[in-house]
Amino acid sequence: MAETRPTATAVAKATSSTSVQPKRKSNAISWLAPLCCVIAGYIIWRFIIGNDANFTHPDPNGGFWPNQQGPKGGLPKMYLGGIIVPILIGALLTVLTFVIERFLTISKATGTGNIAEFIRKVQYHLANKNVDAAIGECDKQKGSVGNVMKAGLRKYKEMITTTDLDTDQKVLAIQKEVEEATALELPMLEKNLVFLSTIASVATLMGLLGTVIGMIRSFSALGESGGGEAAQRLSQGISEALYNTALGIGTSAIAIIMYNIFTTKIDGITYGIDESGFTLTQSFASLYK
Template identity: 40%
Template sequence: METKKQTKSKGVSAGLIILGCLALAAIFFFGVCGHPSHFDDKGHPLPGDVFGTLYQGGYVIPVVITLLLTVITLSIERLFALNRASGIEKNERFVLKVKRKIDEGDINEATKLCDEQKGSIANIVREGLVRYKDVEDIPNITNADKAELIQKEVDEATTLELPYLEKNLNIIAAISTLGTLFGLFGTVLGMIRAFSAMGHEGAPDSTALAVGISEALMNTALGIGTGALAIITYTYFSGRIQTMTNAVDEIGFAIGQSFVKRHGGLVK
């Protein structure tokens, strides 16, 4: 019996990514957006200057930028990881080829296809095929029970692979909410500043009023944009993982049915 290699969780640490994005956000906010070239002599942003206007958004802005950069970075990391996990060939084509070999009873050739395909799906299917060969020599149990052992092996291999496939997706899911919440928090702070300027006796402080409104709007826009991007990427990657697990379930069922069909349901 071949020993099963447990798949270890791989990928970039989310903590390191967040710290790196925080550093980049701080450099961008204070070094780029806060540069004097974006402001006039009175400290107001130049007309049409996006960076100066963004700087007026207040200190919540770098936090939201950190979340935005984290989503982008983790999405790129997951894209490469899932492409690597899918293997060389498209999943649909690989599934059809393996099922064809299984239906023909050519387990060795199906195993060879898995070795050539590589990736998480191929690893899982290969474990099921190895188990297919092993259970043929187990005495005193029905072939239907042997088919269940094969399916159990596929399920266990899937459980080992899933943490790698889903790595960092929980961070993206959390940011889909946090991005919007921090945006709203910055909006509230901006509105507080705006209403404070309007509450002065006499003529309102127009500069403070403009800064407060700008702070509110910039936080709203950036927070909603970050949350929306996180939702889109999370939905996309979750869908890809579900498609991959469905393909594994399909092949696992085919392996078990093929065993019962070729060996019958009696005690061997």
Template identity: 50%
Template sequence: MEMNVSNNEEQVVAKKKGGLNPAVIIPILFVVGVAIFLFVLGSPSNFHEDARTAGHLSVATASLDAKELHPESFMGIIYMGGPIVPILITFMITVIVFSFERFFVLKKASGSGDLDSFVVNVRNLLNQNKVDEALEECDRQEGSVGNVVKEGLTTYKALANDTSLNKEQKMVALNKAIEEATTLEMPMLEKNMMILSTLGTVSTLIALLGTVIGMIKAFFALGSGGGTPDAAALSIGISEALINTALGIGTSAIAIILYNFFTSKIDGLTYKIDEIAMSIQQSFAEFH
């Protein structure tokens, strides 16, 4: 029994180690986000000819007055959003990268072939007490659902030949085996989902910070100049505020939509596991 528990713990650790490691990936994505801000959005080609004379903007902008920059493209406009923009770009890239990761992980977890057909086939076979044929279906299906069902069916066969336990004890053991198999699979399905959930909220807050900074600059320009507002500085402050707001809301919306999408997929897989688990228990109660 102790050996069994130890093996289960090792399998849980192995499951949790799967997928992308946020501690490694997120710093890399931040560097990519800063590079995009400096060398793509800050490229001289995105600004008016007068600003290009200062050299490559992505390197020399720090020495330029913001009023000397006149964006000629949408990327140049985004660049004018200020220092919060690379953070929001990092958030957007992070959402995209981990969404692709979750998509492929959940696709693999669904296994090969049609999952609904697999559930129907296994249930039909269990109704006829054809456990070996159901195990063959699991081998063909693979994936998280197939793994859980296979573990349940393997325990089913072992308990069917066990004469040391009564029927009630066998049902408890079977239910426990299915629950443990499900527990082993769930960490891999839910890993990194918290990142999407967090960015759905944090993106808006960081964008709000950029908005506040931009409005502070705008009001400062409005109050300076000896009674005559600096129109250029005022417009730059307002545009910075709106750019950050737009980027933050866009990132947050995408993160929330994808989080809910993947959550529904995980719930669907869990429901199918529970559906087959119930069929396994009913079959065992009927035939044994």
């Protein structure tokens, strides 16, 4: 009998078109979070960093982008970095939001205990033809691997007592059950990682854009005046513009690091899911010929 080992990656691609309506609703909620973070970023920039008390010469007119002058400390200088700063603050808040959300989701999906040890315990119980004990191990694992294994074990147990199918058909039924369970688990693991990968690339560019805009403003001020005052204003403008670069690079670094951490954890879970399917089909084919 030719045996095939289903891969979780292949299953995810094959089932990516299912459950369209729930995905649309979920995506709408996911896109709302960055918008809220950008609004929060503007509020922090305008009313906290740009508070009148932080400047020696606040703009009496107020408005959307007050022309505050004379920052009293290092943080208020960030306000003078320009309108790109609140966008970068929003990007940083977005990264932190999805990092927390992914950490909680992936931690729950990982379950309890070591995945390799869990699979070995299931293999031991199956070798002794104790399917109920194997299902009990899945209840203890409480993760994505346990969920997929449990779904497969239920079908495994059902196939033991089924008499109208041959061994190959029973193995295919178990394999199909594992694939369906995998299709339910994998999308939740990779959800929202696209925001981290996108911000990792875009945040640095946004920071450089803010710096370029700040440099243009500084050199424009230099051209309008001369002498030592102009040089002082130029150096101050460059310093303020570089806040954009620092904020953009910092945000990008956090996004890249956390994206790599999460993808590594997901790869481990995916491998465990693949091992689960292979364990069930191999065990049934060898014990119930």
